[in-house]
Amino acid sequence: MTTEETNTSGSDEGPEARIVPQRTGSIDPSAVQLSPEEAFLLFKVDGVSTMQLLIQTSGFPLERGRALFDSLRDKGLVGWESGGRRHTAEELKPTAPSPDQVAEATSAEPAPPDKQPWLNMAFDDTLLEEKADLDEATRRKILYLHQKMNELTHYQLLEVERHADQRNIKRAYFEISRQYHPDTYFRKELGSFKTRVEDIFKRVTRAYEVLSNPEQRKAYDATLPYEPTPEELEAARKLKAIQERDERMREERRQRLLRRMPLSQRKAQAREHFASAQDYLKRNDPVRAMNEIQLSLSLDPGQAEYEKLAEEVKPKAGKIRAEKDLKRARSEESMGRSEDALRTYLRVLEFLPDEPHALAKAAELLLAAKRDLRTAVNYCRRAQALDPDNAELMRILAELYLELGMNKNALREYARYAEHKPADEEVQARLKELRRTRG
């Protein structure tokens, strides 16, 4: 793969950045001839990742990847919307369940399938009139199934649920065998239908063989889009019920509150708070102003004027609070309340992401607490970018790497630190130790 061929920047994205390929459920991939490359791509398709991501992570050049996807689409194994729009939830068939997706599956009401589609389909008249001891409905059904059988999954063919147990699979197979086992038409004149009936029986038997062998079934299931088990559906249903109940209770509380206070009164109060917010702003106190705006909004939600002001004031207020917090954190630290100090430094970084002292201190405190070490590394490196020659940062980073087991990086940072502080014997000793274990 060459970098020129891969679009990584946001500006010149191709359509593949927006296309989300989906596996189509109707075709058994084992029944289609696939190249290893196609198969490789096909099994990466999860219904969520974009085509661009899939191609990038597959290592194919972009053009090759596009061509492979086109070929997969021609074979009917994947599909996507031409406009590149995200699929609607009903069309989504992800390969692994998230609670949402499971819930989606429970709520989606499938359209009732046409029970006897063959009755209204067009078939070759010569076949329907061929000399054979079969009535027309039977002929139509045989022609339909023979035409469809390689597109249908083993489950669809046997007309069983995806998670049907062995007993039901066996029953279904026995029932369908009664219709398509050649003995059903023993010594009957079947003409060209004879081989069709036999083919259908063989296909059905193949499906049964796979589904009745636990290992083969598992391997086969892996080739199909995911479908939640009845247990998962039940769990998702319960979760949804709980969420709905909580939502209902919140809504009820809000309604009770609103009932207690008439609308006009609420609106008047909101207006008062808004006025005092503007007052605070004039007095250059965005923090208090923000408080007032939030009160207005809770009394009269959705008011555009209030929301607009809130958006304006929020960063200003945040920044002022962050500056106050920075002082507070320092004093907390000096008082030895390092847990509180850490929390406060982290809050500072929310509004002042590049505050060098907060970055360094947060990294140091995280290291001491042995928490979120990777975040700490990030902070540390951001701080280093602002202050490249800070030896203390080098030492913290080195120790973070050591904690993470990234000894090579730790060695590098210790070495840089040692250049700046050759007198630190403890670090010298540690460097020696690290070099020895590596050698």
Next chain:
Amino acid sequence: MERVLGIDLGTTYSCVAVVENGAPLVIANKGGYRTTPSIVAFTAGGRRLVGHLAKRQAITNPQNTLFAVKRFIGRKWNSELVQQVKERMPYRMMEGPHNDIRVQVQDRQYSIPEISAIVLTEMKRVAEEFFKAPISKAVITCPAYFNDGQRTATKDAGRIAGLDVLRIINEPTAAALAYGFGKKIEKRVAVYDLGGGTFDISILEIGNGVYEVIATAGDTFLGGEDFDQRITDWMVFNFAKEHNLDPRTDPMALQRLKDAAEKAKCELSFQNEVEINLPFLFSTGKNRTLHFQKMLDRKKLEELTIDLVERTIDICDRTIKDAGLTPKDISDVILVGGQSRMPKVQELVQKYFGREPCKNVHPDEVVALGAAIQGFALVSEGPGKKEETLLLDVTPHSLGIMIVGGYFQTLIQKNTTVPTSASHMFTTVKDGQTSARIMVFQGESKVASENELLGEFILSGLREAPRGEVEIEIRFDISADGIVSVSAKDIETGRQQSIVVTATSGLTEDEVQRMAEDNRDYLLSAAQDEEFEKQRVQVEKIIEEIEKLLPGVGEVISASRFSREALNKAEATIQRARLAIKRRELNSLSDSREGLERTLTTFKSLAARKG
């Protein structure tokens, strides 16, 4: 609906059943027996005897009494088994024209299917006499482990007997069909079938009238006859120890020993000991006749035969494991075959499966009943077919072809549900190879030649290319009645060759046709003989009556000059009838009978006038 015979063509006994008014029933022969010995004998006069009649005269006519021929059906003369056993048989066996087996009876040679056909003809006759109507369609059973050659030979036997053989089905499968008939059950069952000559084990899934064979295995040379043989050997050993003589050198003595062994074995299933008493068994040739007399108890019998019973359990265990099951997964065990009556067999089966075997089926009749049920299901039609029995049968052996190095490449695994098909790609193995010989084998050995060769053909006209470049697709198809067809296709040129593999039964199509004709001829002449005998008896009775009346009638009509002529005429008719009897002429006998009847009527009235 047309009747279909279900025939259990057993090694020692055969049984026939028919589904009548929706229920399968076993048909008893004229003697009232529900099973008929699979024994055929030829009398000095060339008459055939079948069943009990043949069995009864076996001791006095051992060379011409053929039993247990099922052990040889479809086998090759040069096979090790045949070579081992042939010496032990009192009848003469020899090699046939196609490496098959023939038996010499008087001045004629018979193929094995011909002898089986005689038994089948008898079973057909038993049913036809019962229903007083001809029946020509049949389902015949064979051991599950029979290979295609043996099945074809069994089918040939049916054809020689004038039967339209709808299907050959496995004995244990038939037993399961009878077990589940008319019941709404969903069960996994094992059928343990220890018959006269063969042992079979089959595992089936039964689900409301559908029967799926999951696994089947067996030993075609292990059965009740081997148990008898152990007892016979024991008797011979004891006799030899006492008299320093081998009683087997006398065919008649050997036959008596065998009969006594079978009888003792059966009795030991119900009592603890039996006395075997064979007076005047063996003549020393020096005016001295030796007897055999000895007690045999159940414990001794079990000691003599325990390895045979254990062998059956080993086969059960292997089969169940191969099917990915354990004995616990079996919810019922059906015992079939006379030898399964042996208490030791039942004990070990119960121990292995951990449950008491099912007691509701008759071990000697259940197979024929099942065959009748399958026959009935095949010819049934209409909406009722939905509730009918459906059998999902399997291939008992793996099928494949010989590949380079003489190895066997399986294309269809044993126990695969039929109909089925499979294909596989092969390539050429030599540079410039332009033809490929496709040899089709059946069996489980990795070495092709250790399996049964079913047929071969040559795919020619391949493109000349370096080895490995030309691709050939070999495709196997097995139909529901087990017919195998094989095709080979050159992928590039599309050139295709195919054959229907008909395993050789040891007989050519012409031979089967001719034998069927011979059988028809024999039956026709036997029927004529029978009719002649009937007429003869009647005619002789009339003559006797006339001759009794003759003196009295003579007195009455001596008064009349004209009636003298009538008297002469009557005497001439009697003469003609006697001549017809002497010459065995059925037609003139019938003619004279009419004249005699008229004469008798006249004479009776004349005699009455006198009184």
